[in-house]
Amino acid sequence: MSILALALVAVVLVFAIVRPRDLPEIVVALPAAIVAVVVGVVTVGQAREEVTELAPTVAFLAAILVLAHLADAHGVFDWIAVLLRRSSVGNPRRLLVLVFVAASLTTAVLSLDATVVLLTPAIIGAARASGMSTRPHSYAVAHLSNSASTVLPVSNLTNLLAFSATGLTFLQFTAYMAAPWLAAIVVELLVFLVFFRKDLRGAVSEPEPIVARDAPVLALWIIGAALVGFGVSGFVDVAPAWIAAAAAVALAVPGVRRGVTSPKKIVVAADLWFCAFVFALGVVVAGLAAGPIGTWVANLLPTSTTFTALLATAAIAAVASNVLNNLPATLLLVAALGAGAPPALLLAMVIGVNLGPNLTYVGSLAIMLWRRVARAQGESPQLSTFTALGAITVPLTLVAAVGALWLVV
Template sequence: MSAIVSLVLLVAVLAFAMIRPRGLPEALVAVPAAGVVLLLGLVPPRLAVDRVLALLPTIGFLAAILLLSFLAGTEGVFTWLGDRVAVACRGRPRRLLALTFAAAAGTTAVLSLDATVVLLTPVVFATATRLRLRAKPHVYACTHLANSASTLLPVSNLTNLLAFSASGLSFAGFTALMALPWLVTIAIELAVFVRFFATDLTGRSDVPSPEPGPAPVFALVVLGLTLAGFAAGPLAGVEPAVVAAVAALVLAVRALARRTARPWRLVTEANPLLCLFVLGLAIVVEAVSEHLLGDVLRALLPDGEGLGELLLAALVAAVLANLVNNLPATLILVSALGPHPAAGVLLAVLLGVNIGPNATYLGSLATLLWRRVLAGAGVTPTLREFLRLGAWTVPVSLAGAVLALWCGLALV
């Protein structure tokens, strides 16, 4: 009965988060569901408190990076980037696709996947439309790279942050091991996109490219220093959340002084309700892990770092992400792996929960958010095409990334 109740609560939370009737916040169901879990004793209160306290630095980072991404947008970073891409592509759709891959991969790595989905996707769509090129390959690139290009840095995805502390790796060590898988994934995805969207990437635009405006130097410098702070901060004992918060504070003060943003808008862009959703979801997921999936996953997940074992770990993670979404999947898998998992196995799991969600709409909340962004622009992607593209990209890119990870581990 405990397993059934836990699973029903998780399904209810995820279903509401995906549908979001009338745009209501995800926390509206997640927080009461967490309360039910505690009321029924499915998770001991002490354990729930420990989970919440452990997540607070991650939640703080999430709020800071969301605000930082918004402020970078108000500074014109993404508009400037879109103009530069439009000029550099010279009207050629394949070159535009390659440049979009570069922009989306860089944005995802530094500012996390939400910035790519919410802020870059509309710019890419507008750029392709302005050049009178077919926008489909380029906007699909945004959602795919929001997931698959989020493997590079511990700060690129909330899933990475949830697992980073258990990895036993430094910021630089994590990045070094994930750099080759990241590059391999992007290269494979680009090759598949060129083949899959061949008919959409023909011809050439004769529309004159817009003259890019002046570069948002101040914001770009702040973002550059932020990235350096992410790398150097751990050496001085400074958490990524602190680095992101300082950067967001600098741009927030500037925005308030220039009256380009109001105080209440800054609060809403930090999305405190999303943070509450993550905390509520963590408690519900703890119940599912304790009463249903924990033992199964502990039996399935390997503890060695051979190629076959890493492939198995990534496959289990990818399947689970597409069944219950990658955020709860990460929480469940990290709990199942225990406090001191082998670093290679944990990184393979992250490859699974980050690349695997490109297979279905359910795999990642970022994908659902991407659909809402496109719907706001009057574009509705088809489920059949999304699934077909996922079937082409996910197996080969996940296998290639795991192989690259195994090679990297062998060299350490």
């Protein structure tokens, strides 16, 4: 059964990576989940329990995807692009630093999907309009969609999957992960400044005039209010999905009235097929976690919270994310660590599954999305560049982030 479970996970992931004819991932994931239940890899009860546990997480995912779309419709990302161009004053190194700030904050607040899908075109366009090389800035968005997604429970689907298992409140999770988040970003920036030093030399004159753009005040206020809402949600026992949904409604109503979006676009933005894929993938991975492979991984993971144990947990998670992809790796590792695992181990796992995917194209769905978006913008990524950059940043950021976590806990 374990071989069949592994084969089902592999088939689902290969299809999700290749996506022939741009078919949604659910096309293979749903039949795989059904097969897993029919042949007994997963019992009906286990499948029901997995879907029930994932429901709040998937609901939040849909809400935050809609919120990100509405932020874009209200001009948030166009405004960011203009702000970056104006503030960089023709200096590529300064633009890179500003891109790091913008991508890190976008990833933290609106999730890595918003960074990849919506911020990538804005950043590439800003660099190109400024007459600068787009390479360092495009790769920065890709890396930060992963490495800047550790700080809030809402920043990444992997965080949400681990959040409930930690037993921490929203603010506790954020307090523990703030230092690792900052450490990883700083290390990443230093590496980028050296790695892309040839692309960042000198100053350039703006080939295109900068058209002033008013700040989207309403959208920024509502996003800020949502962030505050996420912080207090744990104290008033309100699920983060309700906060995100309320913020989405607050932006959707004026957006539809102004004609910058429509009900159809909002439904499409929720990406319901991908949400269904998460449910199906959870069922398939449950079969893997419940078998010998899950037991082997559980025995492999440390149980203490020493620096060595935290680093080992993060390293195992990073390797798993590049072998399985970080989403199924998270599902497998959360199950392997068990309900009684120390929160520090779960947080180290989050660091591993978020930073590890910067090593390979298959490490996370975000990187796969970034490749498609960058290619559509005429900036096709190079495998050699991505791999060489990841080989440097992943080990360094893992050590820095885990070190910061160990000092905090």
